[in-house]
Amino acid sequence: MSVTTHPKVSTHPEPQPDGFAFTEAHWEEAKQHLAKYPADHQASAVLPLLWIAQRQIGGYLTTGAIEYVANVLGMAPIRVHEVAHFYSMFNHKPVGQYFVQVCRTTxxxxxxxxxxARTVQDKLGVPSGEVTADGLFSWRHVECLGACCNAPMVQINDWYYEDLTPESLAQLLDDLRAGREVQIGSQIGRHGSEPAGGARTLTEVGEAGHPDYPFGGGAEVEPEVVRQMREAAAAGGEGGGQ
Ligand code: FES
Structure with missing residues (x-):
């Protein structure tokens, strides 16, 4: 079966009445996503195309952008509006240069x-959904962002900040405002989702080939289980050959 991988829209679509159209660079990026899907399944690219549109506008979607994406994909505009309003990753009004999403799930x-959340509101001086006067910050509550192991956490733009306290979050906001470098991920130095204080199991994995873990470092060291199997096979082979 042959599959057409080229989008059925191969030329840069016309702008919407509000003027929205992908820039040439964003259109090239969009075409890479469109090319992943057969011509009759272009709607599968709706999320990445909305995401590109949101990035181009600067953090939110306009009606024109949503309907432009619908036009590109050959979808009914209402279907794209439904997607754009279902996912909290899409905003529908301007956000700050730093958009803080505070997870509030269990x-x-x-x-x-x-x-x-109280810390963010006190520091920024604006309620959820509003942008600070200098345009630097806005914030909102969101549901689980999938980093529960390192709760509590916030997402700021594309990055997660985890293991927060009101104090460390306040410092983080101050640092962002001042343009200082900040630490993404855990704010207490936790590696990945390891227990606070460091790993307590498999601590020898990767260290010179631990004999009980054949996938660790040091593949030159024969795992104990492999040695036993080899010796058993050799013993069985000798017996069977007599
Ligand atoms: S509950 Fe906050 S990341 Fe899952």
């Missing part, structure tokens, strides 16, 4: 999400 809530 693990983060149990670990102090309410205190983080």
């Amino acid at each position: 693990p983060c809530w149990l670990r102090g999400a309410d205190d983080l």
Whole structure:
């Protein structure tokens, strides 16, 4: 079966009445996503195309942008509006240069999400959904962002900041405002989702080929289980050959 991988829209679409159209660079990026899907399944690219549109506008989607994407994909505009309004990753009004999303779902809530939200509101001086006068910040609550192990956490633009306290979050906001370098991920130095204080199991994995873990470093060291199997096979082979 032959599959057409080229988008059925091969020329740069016309701008919407509000003037929205992908820039040439964004259109090239969009075409890479369109090319992943057969001509009769272009709607599968709706999320990445909306994401590109949001990035181009500067953090939110306009009606024109949503309907432009619908036009590119050959979808009914209402279907694209439904997608764009379902996912919290899409905004529908301007956001700050730093867009702070405070997770408030159960693990983060149990670990102090309410205190983080109060900290953000106090520091920024604007309620959820509003942009600070200098345009630098806005914030909102969101549901689980999938980093519950390191709760409580916030997302700021494309990055996660985890293991937060009101104090460390306040410092983080100050640092961003001042243009200082900040630490993404865990704010207590936790590696990945390891227990606070460091790993307590498999601590020898990768260290000179631990004999019980054949996939660790040091593949030159024969795992114990492999040695036993080899010796058993050799013993069986000798017996069977007699
Ligand atoms: S509950 Fe906050 S990341 Fe899952």
